[in-house]
Amino acid sequence: MTAGAIGLAGLVFGVLAVGPFRDQHAGTLGPYAILSFVVLVGLPIVIGLWGSWAPLPVLIALCTLEAVAMLAVLTGWPLLHGYAHDEALGMPWPLGISALPIVCVALVMRGPLVWAYLGVIGLLTVWVMYTSNSGPEALLEAIQTGLYATSFASVFVGLVLVGLQSAERLDLLQAAERLGAARNAARLAREAERARFDGLIHDGVISTLLMVGRAEQVDGDHVRQAADTLAQLERIAAGVRAAGVVPVAQLIVGLRRLAEQNATPFAVELDEGVDSAVLTLPAGAVEAMVAAGGEALRNSLEHAGGRQQPRTVARRIELWVQEDVIAVGIRDDGVGFEPARVRPERMGLARSIRARMDELAGGYAVVDSQPGQGTLVTLGWVRR
Template sequence: MPLLRTRPALPDLVGTLRAGRRQKYLISSALVEKVIARSLALYCLVFGAVAVPEAFRGQPAMNQVWAWCIGFAVFGSLSATVIAGLTGRHAKTAAGTASAVYLIVTVSWPFFASDPARVAPTAPWPSPLSTIAFAAAAFAFPRVLAIAYMAMVYVAYIIVRETPAGGGRPFLQSIAEAGYGLMLGLVVLLLIGMFRRASAAVDSAHGTATRKYAHAVREHRTELERVQVDSILHDSVLTTFLTAARAHSPEERHLAVAMAKHALTEVASAGALPTTIDDLVPLDQLRARFAAACEELGITAGFSSEGLKDYSIPGSVVEAFFSAVMQALTNSIQHAGPGVVTRNVHIQWRDEVLTVGVTDDGLGFDTATMTPGRLGVRVSIIERVANVGGRASIDSTPGEGTAVTLTWPAA
């Protein structure tokens, strides 16, 4: 069945919340972490593949057992980082492991050369992977720990590069080679930190907005409960007392008894608001509820409808219109005068507008002399309908009856 817009009392907040459930935020901490993990995975995949030939070329100069062990450790940890980054599971653990493996391989390199006194012609084959190790550390570790890791790798590389197994290069050249990788690592660390701070700010703003929304909803429901209790006191309890006080004929006494039973039911169910302000109720049920209440109270009225099939409206609107219509009928019984009075309720749905008309051909009254603060009209009809975004109008002429028209949403 078609779903229609809710009342405009709180539409922006409800719309914002529901839109947030349907759509992804442009930036958030979870999204930033996912992007970084996948970028690191692709980085490891490309540069790890490039390093494979260099690993085989550098293997003869190393202890063979250790060479195969570090080969499996390095490329295994890189593979784990790729898989974890692409799947989004344990990405930081895999990245931290890869960076730790690289540090261990760098530090232990001089101790496992096949001939420690022989000067290697090139740098250790894992050297180009330093940027991957720095990026992995920047992603996996807190900022201070990541900087400390980069410093340790930087110092270890300089020392190893000066040894025969590392190529026996001069001190300044070793510093320059290590500095290039270190600068790239610091840039990556800076970028990751910047994105993380931006996403944290967005998350904080979203959390604040959510808390404000929850507070607004609580206040809104409190106001709904206040209006409900206010209307129950008038619509059911006070109206029943007035009807009983004015009951002289058997029919009036019967109505007073029926209204008293109905009032007890209303008081017992006070506070039973809809689960959410957007609960939808078929319009056919609104007509059936009017008829059932009139039968229970012994109110004679004709009912007609137009265009209600397959349409629904928010439960809060149904509650407001039901109470307003029942109050209008009760007012008609009390004030339309003696004798036979014809009462009709017409419910119409047209062009996405609900209109309910309550008419009688009783005595009527002069609307110009109606007290503005009259509780039955102000709270039970006009204010209640206005609270759900509708409008109520009352037209009456002495001797020609009264017409109460309820419209939702208000024009």
């Protein structure tokens, strides 16, 4: 934005300087005069057109060339144009655009160098005006012109420096925001991984130990569940998640195994035209739905019969498959409960069921239960 402003200023000042340049070089227009005008007016325009996306070394080189060119023109003006000229022609034309190189210096330099260059241009302005004026008050007029030119240029320098400082502060704030966002994302990732690990410990390790501890003998189902749990622990340790897509048939196999391990009926309802061997879903969805379904079934086995007066409970695992929606239902006719009264820190319902399904893209979990009315836990995935 600052470079663009310099380019616009170069264009405006250049147009205003055409008249004085033509009048002051009438009859004496030579290569040096033309080169001086082209460089002093043209470089700011080039900076404006190219400066916003040019490499920094190139921008510094262009601004430095503009600054050096103005020093050369002002220093050589009395030598090339004599020590006086017709006052009707006005002040020497380079003085009318002396603010351009000063602003260019402010664009690429900082601190004392900018103000030192401004002071040098001010002194050269006094020098050029004094040597170009043959009047009785030449020195006074030269000093007045130098002070005016310096004050005028300092306003633009101040604006440029303030703008650049504001841009630097904005860059620092944006960098701090990006750093904060990265740290927050890393923290959330760690928390998610910790929650995933806690859920696996709760669902896999503890449940496997309880199952083995309650069984009279260890059978193939116990060994298979222990192996699955160890495999999941290894994937977490390696930072690997289930990836890719798998057929719905794999979900059916996982749920059927879960039902057989817990002596629970299992029913599958496929929408018309749906082939479980062809229709696919994410592997992560299969893993989440089987794990959450297992936790819901274990909760039913643990709590649905009641504690004070145990009762026989009928349970059922149901799977509904449509083209874009797949849902698993864990149903029982037990004592039921009030989901709203379950404490958030309870791992089973909060972490192993709801949070696990919420973390799945397109996943959801609904717990429908009332005291004395049984429980239905629905685990769903919607294709997006």
